[in-house]
Amino acid sequence: MNPFYPLQGLLQFEAVSCLSCLALWRISFGGVVASVKAMDRNLERSGSFNSNASDTNQHKSAADSSEKTASPDTKLLSSPTSVSQLLKRFLREEILFKHFEKFLIKEFSIENAYFWKAVEGYLASAREGKFVEDQTKQKNVVERIYRKFCDPESNLAVNISGDNRKMITQLVHELQESKDDKLDSLKLVEATEVLCKARDEVLQLMAVDTFRRFRISDEFKELKDLLKQENPLTEQEIPSTEQV
Numbered sequence: 001m002n003p004f005y006p007l008q009g010l011l012q013f014e015a016v017s018c019l020s021c022l023a024l025w026r027i028s029f030g031g032v033v034a035s036v037k038a039m040d041r042n043l044e045r046s047g048s049f050n051s052n053a054s055d056t057n058q059h060k061s062a063a064d065s066s067e068k069t070a071s072p073d074t075k076l077l078s079s080p081t082s083v084s085q086l087l088k089r090f091l092r093e094e095i096l097f098k099h100f101e102k103f104l105i106k107e108f109s110i111e112n113a114y115f116w117k118a119v120e121g122y123l124a125s126a127r128e129g130k131f132v133e134d135q136t137k138q139k140n141v142v143e144r145i146y147r148k149f150c151d152p153e154s155n156l157a158v159n160i161s162g163d164n165r166k167m168i169t170q171l172v173h174e175l176q177e178s179k180d181d182k183l184d185s186l187k188l189v190e191a192t193e194v195l196c197k198a199r200d201e202v203l204q205l206m207a208v209d210t211f212r213r214f215r216i217s218d219e220f221k222e223l224k225d226l227l228k229q230e231n232p233l234t235e236q237e238i239p240s241t242e243q244v
Helices: 005-045 053-064 072-078 083-092 094-106 110-127 135-150 162-177 181-208 210-214 218-229
Strands: none
Touching (some): 083 110, 083 181, 083 210, 094 218, 110 135, 110 181, 135 162, 162 181, 181 210
């Protein structure tokens, strides 16, 4: 019996294990790359985003840049991260929102961002318990959001589905006429659910339309240059705004 046979068998087993791990890593990494490419292809088919060579070069340069020299903000602006996550950051953080707001005003679509922020502010107040002992205040906030963004006659009316607009209109009218606190509580829950659906609609619309155009706009380029030239801002240093 070869005295080195057990050692050879062990080495062969380790080699096969390493090759298997490498194969699994390649499959996993390939899936991530394929997912990112699929997201860009879907956005291209929508006709609202031109995925040109400059955007590809931005992604490549972000991947090649040094981790030690690139700030979190500049890496985020150039990396192929989730569009909705990046959009939410621009809506929530004051410094980033100012640049996006400027572009939206020029595009005559600022109502979408204001509506999203108004609903987020309403939800934040509810989570903090501000309406627990004052249901009338909650009704007033819901009605104010409806009048400003969901009423078709409003100058800031957002583009949401007919079903959601009809539902929130009906609920607001019922809340105005109701004198039953228990019934009002149920109606407010329904109204909140509809507002959340409308908020998600508007977010998706911005993600595939105005925000895609913003990412190839002069305002976006100016923001990237500003972050490169000035001292990098960390997330803790950037103030957040949750309400309109």
